[in-house]
Amino acid sequence: xxxxxxxxxxxxxxxxxxxxxxxxxxxxxxxxxxxxxxxxxxxxxxxxxxxxxxxxxxxxxxxxxxxxxxxxxxxxxxxxxxxxxxxxxxxxxxxxxxxxxxxxxxxxxxxxxxxxxxxxxxxxxxxxxxxxxxxxxxxxxxxxxxxxx
Numbered sequence: 608x609x610x611x612x613x614x615x616x617x618x619x620x621x622x623x624x625x626x627x628x629x630x631x632x633x634x635x636x637x638x639x640x641x642x643x644x645x646x647x648x649x650x651x652x653x654x655x656x657x658x659x660x661x662x663x664x665x666x667x668x669x670x671x672x673x674x675x676x677x678x679x680x681x682x683x684x685x686x687x688x689x690x691x692x693x694x695x696x697x698x699x700x701x702x703x704x705x706x707x708x709x710x711x712x713x714x715x716x717x718x719x720x721x722x723x724x725x726x727x728x729x730x731x732x733x734x735x736x737x738x739x740x741x742x743x744x745x746x747x748x749x750x751x752x753x754x755x756x
Contacts, residue, residue: 615738621744629641629644632644655752658664664687664712667685667710667712668687682706682707682708683707683708683710684707684709684710685710685711686710686712686713687714688712689714689716690709690711690713690715691716691717692707692709692715692716692717692718692721693718693721694721694725695727697721697726697728698725698729700729701729702727705729706728707729707730707731708732709730709732709733709734709735710734710735711735711737712736712737713736713738714737714738714740715733715737715738715740715741716740717740717741717742717745718739719735719742721741721745722744722745723744726745726749726752730748730756731752732752732753732756733749734753735753
């Protein structure tokens with residue numbers, strides 16, 4: 608079952624005057640905190656661009672399906688949501704002399720048993736829109752396989 612992951616922490620830099628304007632709204636009770644103001648601003652901006660985001664996700668989904676033959680289905684991963692990449696899936700691809708193509712819109716979580724060597728041998732390409740959770744070593748190995756477009 609899908610479980611909402613904890614919030615992802617990001618860091619932003621703002622000019623002091625913008626921080627002050629935000630604090631005025633927080634003090635007035637429009638927002639309970641700076642963090643909630645920022646979350647609200649991000650949601651509003653994402654809502655403003657909802658059509659583009661949905662079209663892009665749909666295009667990626669259709670492209671992924673068109674590129675897959677029946678024999679490729681186990682080796683091309685396209686997920687909107689949470690995808691967990693485990694050691695067994697990589698080992699299966701390697702045994703069959705194949706490599707995974709991974710596209711995730713959401714969260715890609717790499718299992719504890721996955722090593723950089725498995726990634727090197729079992730992953731052809733990775734594209735993550737969102738969050739990648741992996742050990743630092745595995746993250747570096749995956750970043751060498753990241754699609755840049």
